[in-house]
Amino acid sequence: MAGLEKKVTAFQDENLSGRSQKLFFEVTEEENFTYYGNHDVDFNKRIAIDCEGIDAKELNQKVRDALLKGYGSIVIKNPGAKHALGVGILNKLNLIFEGSLGYFGVGCIDGPTVRINGRVGWSCAENMMSGKVVVEKNAGSCFGAALRGGDLICKGDAGARTGIDMKGGTILVGGNAGAYTGFMMQRGRIIVCGNVSANMGDSMYDGIIFVGGEPKSLGTDCIEGEMNDHEVRWLEQKIKNAEIDCGVPASKFKKYVAGRMLWNYDNLEPAEKKGILG
Amino acid sequence: MCGIAGVINRSKKSVNVGEQMRLMLQGIKHRGPDSTGYAMYGTPLKTGFILRFKISENAVQVKGSAKTEDPEVLISRKKQVDALMKEHGAKITKQSNSTPYAFRYEFTYKNENLEELAKAIETVENTEILSIGKGLELIKDLGDATVVSDQYGLGKFMGTHGIGHTRMATESDVDIKSAHPYWAFPYQDVAVVHNGQLTNYWGNRRILERNGYRFNSDCDSEIIAVYIADKMSKGIELEQAMNDSLDELDGVFTYIVSTKNQLGMAKDHMAAKPMVIYEGKDIVACASEEVAIRNIFPHEIITYDPYEAEVKVWQV
Numbered sequence: 001m002a003g004l005e006k007k008v009t010a011f012q013d014e015n016l017s018g019r020s021q022k023l024f025f026e027v028t029e030e031e032n033f034t035y036y037g038n039h040d041v042d043f044n045k046r047i048a049i050d051c052e053g054i055d056a057k058e059l060n061q062k063v064r065d066a067l068l069k070g071y072g073s074i075v076i077k078n079p080g081a082k083h084a085l086g087v088g089i090l091n092k093l094n095l096i097f098e099g100s101l102g103y104f105g106v107g108c109i110d111g112p113t114v115r116i117n118g119r120v121g122w123s124c125a126e127n128m129m130s131g132k133v134v135v136e137k138n139a140g141s142c143f144g145a146a147l148r149g150g151d152l153i154c155k156g157d158a159g160a161r162t163g164i165d166m167k168g169g170t171i172l173v174g175g176n177a178g179a180y181t182g183f184m185m186q187r188g189r190i191i192v193c194g195n196v197s198a199n200m201g202d203s204m205y206d207g208i209i210f211v212g213g214e215p216k217s218l219g220t221d222c223i224e225g226e227m228n229d230h231e232v233r234w235l236e237q238k239i240k241n242a243e244i245d246c247g248v249p250a251s252k253f254k255k256y257v258a259g260r261m262l263w264n265y266d267n268l269e270p271a272e273k274k275g276i277l278g
Numbered sequence: 279m280c281g282i283a284g285v286i287n288r289s290k291k292s293v294n295v296g297e298q299m300r301l302m303l304q305g306i307k308h309r310g311p312d313s314t315g316y317a318m319y320g321t322p323l324k325t326g327f328i329l330r331f332k333i334s335e336n337a338v339q340v341k342g343s344a345k346t347e348d349p350e351v352l353i354s355r356k357k358q359v360d361a362l363m364k365e366h367g368a369k370i371t372k373q374s375n376s377t378p379y380a381f382r383y384e385f386t387y388k389n390e391n392l393e394e395l396a397k398a399i400e401t402v403e404n405t406e407i408l409s410i411g412k413g414l415e416l417i418k419d420l421g422d423a424t425v426v427s428d429q430y431g432l433g434k435f436m437g438t439h440g441i442g443h444t445r446m447a448t449e450s451d452v453d454i455k456s457a458h459p460y461w462a463f464p465y466q467d468v469a470v471v472h473n474g475q476l477t478n479y480w481g482n483r484r485i486l487e488r489n490g491y492r493f494n495s496d497c498d499s500e501i502i503a504v505y506i507a508d509k510m511s512k513g514i515e516l517e518q519a520m521n522d523s524l525d526e527l528d529g530v531f532t533y534i535v536s537t538k539n540q541l542g543m544a545k546d547h548m549a550a551k552p553m554v555i556y557e558g559k560d561i562v563a564c565a566s567e568e569v570a571i572r573n574i575f576p577h578e579i580i581t582y583d584p585y586e587a588e589v590k591v592w593q594v
Contacts, residue, residue: 080576081568099578102569119581121568122552138582141549159583160549179549179586197585198547 037064037090043072052078056085067091081121086114103140106133122159125152128169134242141178144171147188153242160197163190166207174244180219182209182256191238191253193246201256209256210235212248218256225257279446280458281309282471282553283565284534285574286439286541286592292321296427296435298574302563303423303442305570310444313457314426315418317469317536318440322413326371326386327466330408331399333359334379335453336420347404352378358402366395376430380408382415393464397492406455406494411467413437413538418457438594441536443471449498456497462507463492467538470506472499473566474531474551482527502533520544520589534564542591549586556581562592 049062059076063086066074073094079085083102086095086109093112097105100118110129119137123145130150141159144152147166153174160178163171168188176194182201195213202219209222210231218224236250283302287293295318303314333355334347363370363385372384387395392410399407409416415435419426423444427433443458450456462468476482476498483493483501491504502523509519516535520542530550535542543564545553555564556571556579563571568581584590 078576081572083567083569100568100572100581102567118578119568121554137580140554140583141552157582160586176585178583179547197549 035090037067037088039067039091040070041067041072041091041093042070043094045069045071046073046075047071048075048077050077051080051082051085056082056087059085060087063089063095067093079118081119083121086112100137109133119156120154125150128152130169138175139173143173143177144169147171151242153244155242155244157194158192162192163188163209166190170238172238172242172244174242174246176213179216181215182207182222183219185209191235193239193244193248201258204258206258210253211256212246212253215256221259222256223259225255227251227253227255231255279309280473281306281444281566281570282441282458282473282532282534283443283563283570284439284441284471284536284541284543285561285563286536286594287561288592288594289560290438290594292436292438294434295319295437295440296432299440299442300423300427300432301573302565302570303444305573306444306565306567307422309566310446311422312447312452313418313420313445313454314423315416315443315445315458315471316426316432316440317409317414317416317442317459317461317471318432318435318437319411319413319467319536319538320415320435320437322538323384326384327392327410327412328415329383329385329410330380330416331359331383331405332380332408332454333402333405335404335455336377336379349378355402355405356381359399359405362398362402363395366398368395377419380417380419380430390466391464392466396464400492400494407461407463409461409469410464411538414461414467414469414536416459416461416469418443418454418459420452420454420457438539439536439541441469441471441534441541443473449475450496455495458497458499460497460500460503462503462510465507465510468503468507468510468535470499470503470533470535472502472531472533474529474533474546476501476527476529476531478528498529499533502527502531502535506535516540516542517589517591520591524587524589532566539594540591542589543584544589545584545586547587553584554581555584555590557592 075096077098079099081100081102084104086106089112090110095114097116101120103121105124107126112131114133116135121140123142125133126145128150132151135154138156139154139158143158143162145164147169149169153172155174157175158173158177162177162181164183166185166188170189172191177192177196179197181196184203185207186205187207189208191210193212196215198216199219200215201222232250368385368387370385375381417430459469459471479498532545532551532553554568
């Protein structure tokens with residue numbers, strides 16, 4: 001870690017006040033130029049890890065060990081719906097789960113491409129920064145909670161509060177979604193090819209929800225918006241890329257947005273932006 | 279954050295439902311380590327009823343207000359129960375016990391209305407009827423699923439369906455009387471397990487108490503059992519009673535109800551409490567977490583979350 005004492009280095013412009021500590025860059029320290037947990041991997045190197053009889057902590061450690069050895073394609077066998085599998089991966093990686101995940105699966109990830117040949121429980125891909133997660137079957141509640149970036153795809157039905165508090169990225173649901181979908185969403189896009197249950201987009205700040213079917217009811221602050229050609233093309237491409245046959249042409253989708261803009265993220269001063277997103 | 283689970287074998291054949299429930303409940307032990315309860319349905323008796331009752335708390339493990347009681351006191355309470363049953367015309371045909379404070383009786387009774395008898399038995403100090411029914415056997419105690427199963431010998435229980443609960447005490451003490459499942463007093467063969475909080479508990483409890491129902495604990499879940507019993511005693515079908523409960527009970531909850539040939543689940547309007555369902559051809563399993571279902575189905579299956587205000591009922 002860089003020292004706390006003032007040294008003659010670059011990047012000294014920012015003066016942090018209050019309880020923040022002054023941190024300075026040391027150009028000779030390697031860790032200032034590498035990301036934690038980011039390894040060079042070869043996608044052609046493939047390994048299978050069996051989850052039978054081991055807990056999530058051990059499994060996640062085995063994934064990290066494989067990354068250190070340069071494996072770029074990891075197959076997890078018998079995940080058995082255990083909780084918190086595949087969390088905290090900050091690397092480019094092909095990760096395949098041959099079964100279902102429990103709660104908090106692949107949370108806090110940044111970069112990997114994940115395919116889950118099963119179902120996921122609550123809060124799948126929570127806080128994902130970037131990457132792509134494809135769920136082949138149904139998803140539980142809070143699918144993509146606080147999502148910040150990347151693509152999150154569920155080919156079946158998703159549960160209640162899909163995309164709650166999301167701050168970026170795209171969630172694509174091939175089937176139906178539950179109540180309070182897009183609850184308190186701040187940015188990003190949700191696409192639901194089927195129907196959505198009650199109170200869709202309740203208390204949303206910003207962001208867009210595209211619905212192929214019908215929402216049962218709209219929540220406070222959510223109103224129907226107008227689709228433009230650019231959005232139709234984007235939607236068409238997104239659904240095609242995800243290999244979902246939703247049966248509704250992109251032009252027939254309905255668009256829902258926030259009725260009153262509680263925050264205008266685009267025009268905020270950088271300091272204010274930091275306060276909101278931090 | 280309690281854990282609930284239920285399983286129903288729809289083919290009418292008796293299977294080892296005791297072991298199925300133990301595996302499922304052990305899988306969601308982390309949701310509630312305080313106590314575990316089972317309500318399971320064996321082959322129904324042709325004549326008579328099965329009575330499960332307790333005369334004291336599990337004072338060895340209890341962390342709440344209960345104290346260890348003298349064995350002599352327990353013996354005298356059991357004698358009082360026996361005498362009261364005789365007085366009311368109930369003839370005990372078989373009896374057994376796994377602990378000094380919990381008993382299983384088989385008995386014959388003059389008619390199908392058990393309210394009078396049940397009320398009489400519960401006049402004995404610290405005595406609570408866990409269940410009465412032709413097939414229902416309700417067992418609950420402190421400890422995890424395996425501990426309770428071993429203690430009461432449930433590993434070989436043969437039956438068609440059952441529900442279970444692992445409890446994390448939030449609203450009341452860690453003791454047997456606050457453990458789930460709850461029997462729908464005095465409605466035979468109905469039991470309930472619940473995960474969540476009910477916010478209009480006291481208002482509803484006062485209404486039901488005015489109608490003559492008894493409450494043994496301060497646990498909010500007990501009201502669901504009494505509420506369902508009240509509705510069913512008025513001739514309302516289970517599914518309708520459960521649908522009514524979604525509007526009349528307030529809070530966040532998911533619960534599972536079982537009767538002698540049905541298993542039902544209900545989820546509140548907010549869909550705030552979890553439930554995962556697997557519907558197979560011969561078997562339906564539901565639980566708070568998929569990991570419980572995976573304990574009895576290691577192979578790949580399709581499961582789903584029910585949506586808000588959803589009620590489902592399955593028949594044997």
